[in-house]
Amino acid sequence: AQSVTQPDIHITVSEGASLELRCNYSYGATPYLFWYVQSPGQGLQLLLKYFSGDTLVQGIKGFEAEFKRSQSSFNLRKPSVHWSDAAEYFCATSGGSYIPTFGRGTSLIVHP
Amino acid sequence: GAGVSQSPSNKVTEKGKDVELRCDPISGHTALYWYRQSLGQGLEFLIYFQGNSAPDKSGLPSDRFSAERTGGSVSTLTIQRTQQEDSAVYLCASSLGRGENGYTFGSGTRLTVV
Numbered sequence: 602a603q604s605v606t607q608p609d610i611h612i613t614v615s616e617g618a619s620l621e622l623r624c625n626y627s628y629g630a631t632p633y634l635f636w637y638v639q640s641p642g643q644g645l646q647l648l649l650k651y652f653s654g655d656t657l658v659q660g661i662k663g664f665e666a667e668f669k670r671s672q673s674s675f676n677l678r679k680p681s682v683h684w685s686d687a688a689e690y691f692c693a694t695s696g697g698s699y700i701p702t703f704g705r706g707t708s709l710i711v712h713p
Numbered sequence: 714g715a716g717v718s719q720s721p722s723n724k725v726t727e728k729g730k731d732v733e734l735r736c737d738p739i740s741g742h743t744a745l746y747w748y749r750q751s752l753g754q755g756l757e758f759l760i761y762f763q764g765n766s767a768p769d770k771s772g773l774p775s776d777r778f779s780a781e782r783t784g785g786s787v788s789t790l791t792i793q794r795t796q797q798e799d800s801a802v803y804l805c806a807s808s809l810g811r812g813e814n815g816y817t818f819g820s821g822t823r824l825t826v827v
Contacts, residue, residue, distance in 0.1 A: 633812065633813075635815060635816075637818075642820075643820055644717070644804060644818035644819050644820040644821055645756075645804070645806075645816075645818040646818070647815040647816070647817070650814075650815050652813065691755065691756065695811075695812055698769075699744075699761075699763075699811040699812060700746065700758055700761050700769065701746075701812065701816060702758070703748075703755045703756040704755055705754065705755035706755050
């Protein structure tokens with residue numbers, strides 16, 4: 602069965618600092634992987650996705666993620682965080698079932 | 714429509730009452746998903762519709778929960794005899810095919826059972 606682990610419940614960074622949010626997945630074959638962002642009171646917005654090919658994926662809002670099969674990871678990065686990036690971030694995977702499984706989320710807090 | 718539309722956005726109901734939550738997916742999206750998000754929790758899968766196939770109901774927490782999708786478009790999630798533990802945000806998503814382009818979410822329905 603597929604699963605996703607986001608080991609960090611909260612991450613605090615200063616505005617302008619770099620960011621890395623961790624995501625580990627469990628799935629036997631090559632997974633489909635996603636990162637979503639959720640602002641308070643809103644639904645989830647897709648940041649980026651990985652299916653195959655280049656392991657470094659570029660997304661919206663300046664985010665990128667790197668698929669590392671050897672580490673079963675798909676970490677999200679941003680070189681310089683803005684205050685508007687404060688939100689909840691969810692990593693998700695879908696495998697053979699085509700039903701995406703979500704991690705518990707990481708809450709990003711941005712200090713001015 | 715341009716996005717996934719959910720209604721109502723907020724619903725307060727008394728314990729024991731039935732509620733219906735509606736989801737209007739993106740036109741042409743064959744797949745539709747319902748999730749539940751409790752405070753501070755991730756997304757809990759409830760049910761999945763794909764085209765005219767039988768839905769995957771494996772995530773429904775009890776027989777008080779049911780869902781239907783009419784004409785391959787609008788979906789209604791029904792919770793009968795609501796309990797306080799049903800209080801959560803109910804999110805609907807749709808996708809083209811099997812999600813190769815990702816999943817588009819609605820803004821959710823916040824259900825509060827008092």
